[in-house]
Amino acid sequence: MIDDTAGQEPAARPLRSSFDRYLQDKGKGRGGEGGNYRRNAARELERFAEWAAGERGDDDWTGITPEEADHDPTFEDLDERVFREYARHLSGDRGLKQNTVQTYYAYISAWCGWCVNEGYLEAHYAQRASATAPLPDDDGRKPGDQQAWTPEQRHALTRHVDAQAREAIEAYTTLPDNMDPLDKQRARYAALKAARDRALVVVLAYTAVRVGELLRDPDDPRRRGVRWEDIDLEDGSMDVYRKKQQWDAASLPDPVISPLRSYRKLMDPPTDRWPVFPTLDQRTLAELVQEELADRGEQSEAIDERRGEYARDLLLALDEDIHPPSITTDGARLTLQRLTETAEIDIDHPKHDYLAPHGGRRGMGEVLVRAFGYTVAARYLDNSEEMVRERYSHIEAGELGDVATEALNEIDGNTR
Structure with missing residues (x-):
């Protein structure tokens, strides 16, 4: 055609x-x-x-x-x-x-x-x-209408982003000293992008934090996205603005700590007020850098020359401490669409053809309910136990079905 x-x-x-x-x-x-x-x-x-x-x-x-x-x-x-x-x-x-x-x-x-x-x-x-x-x-x-990442899907996605990040970081850190500066910057940017993607995936997969609590919402100035000052890697906690309209601490389990620590070391943010998950949108960063440097008194020719020294505006922003905005919730969905596709993960769901952010939270809820029950899961998910029981009622129904089967087997055995 x-x-x-x-x-x-x-x-x-x-x-x-x-x-x-x-x-x-x-x-x-x-x-x-x-x-x-x-x-x-x-x-x-x-x-x-x-x-x-x-x-x-x-x-x-x-x-x-x-x-x-x-x-x-x-x-x-x-x-x-x-x-x-x-x-x-x-x-x-x-x-x-x-x-x-x-x-x-x-x-x-x-x-x-x-x-x-x-x-x-x-x-x-x-x-x-x-x-x-x-x-x-x-x-x-149908409780299954809401996507929940299965253990196999979670492992496939986290393995994929981990392999991408390791490869990109190794490629950058093993470059020779006499490498062309722009080529070295391109390698650093590729490593930063892969490390950011890995950190985002593991946080969504293991913390059960709502994506709206983690990233920027353009319609709500209070939700400006998590900053490095909100994260304590030693204590394993992260301050987020909860759905209930107040700040609260969320837990960072072990699988999240190492990717975040590696990512922070690679980024080396000039201040703790930098977003953990900055946008990588080229147009947004270009406009931001030009406006900020102009506000600092730079002339347009000097700004163009300065930008020409960098392979990406994000790297210039890091050197000049120009704070970019956090990625938005829409941006996170697009990122997960890309990663699901490159990881070649098969999705069979009526609403999503990719591993959606909320699916990570629900998948973690499944794990916690099955392992520790509804009370512990409710605390971790920042929900009421009543709501957790309603959302994951299929788990209890399955367990009760097992109990009924065991009871029937016992009765049938006694009547033989």
């Missing part, structure tokens, strides 16, 4: 121009042509495209482009209001169950996240709180 949109800017391209490539990336087998996820996603993407173009047969709906527009919907026409309207459309009186609405929307949301990575969109509009507000709440019928 000839792509007649190749010369257009990504944002100006029709929505459908991205579908084949997205589905190929998400498909299974040779050429990404197979898999249930691909088939279901293709169906929902086509429904979304028809709705966006006003082709769904609704008399009072003309689509997301102005009536006088002479083009199919493009990425320039998308914002969080569009996804909010689509959430309303799915949630309307169509006879769909609550979890079905959530599942259908999740296919569109996953595509939206992919479009951010590919440069079609500037932000993950589908995950904004205002966009998802019309979606129905989880009806609670």
Whole structure:
């Protein structure tokens, strides 16, 4: 198929121009042509495209482009209001169950996240709180609707990021002294990125901290992301702003300490007020560095020359103590999408085709409930015991089933 949109800017391209490539990336087998996820996603993407173009047969709906527009919907026409309207459309009186609405929307949301990575969109509009507000709440019928990382998935992901970090750090620390400075900086940046990814994964996998407590929320200035001053590696604790609107200490178990310590040594932040998980977005860092140096009295020519001495603006920010913002919760989801894909971890879940941040928390909850019971798990998860019992009721149901089976076996044995 000839792509007649190749010369257009990504944002100006029709929505459908991205579908084949997205589905190929998400498909299974040779050429990404197979898999249930691909088939279901293709169906929902086509429904979304028809709705966006006003082709769904609704008399009072003309689509997301102005009536006088002479083009199919493009990425320039998308914002969080569009996804909010689509959430309303799915949630309307169509006879769909609550979890079905959530599942259908999740296919569109996953595509939206992919479009951010590919440069079609500037932000993950589908995950904004205002966009998802019309979606129905989880009806609670299936505890498994919420993703939980299995032990195998957790081990696969943590092994993958550990191998990446070790390789990148070794490549940087063993460079010869006469190495070209820019090449050495590139190696350091690669090591920092891999070490940051590893630290983020292990914190999400083992601490059960909510991603919104760990990283920056653009809509809430109190959630500015964890800084190094919030972490005590000796005591194994981390101060986070909890969901209950107050600061509290979260535990850092042993598997988290060493990656964080190695990462901090490599980063060598100029002050403890630096974010533990800074954004690596090039545009954000470039604007930040230029604005900060200009505020310090530097002329634009001098700023350009200074930036030219660095392979990445993050490294200049470190040397000049220019604090970058923390990665956002959306950024963490995109990072985990990338890592899940590079680790080649197979995901079979109706809502997510990657290991989502909340799945790490729920996976840790599964471990704690099974090993130590609901009371200990509730304390670690910063939840009430009642809520933990509700969220993990399938564990108790399975245990009671084992008790019933044992009782039946005993009775049957006595009646023979």
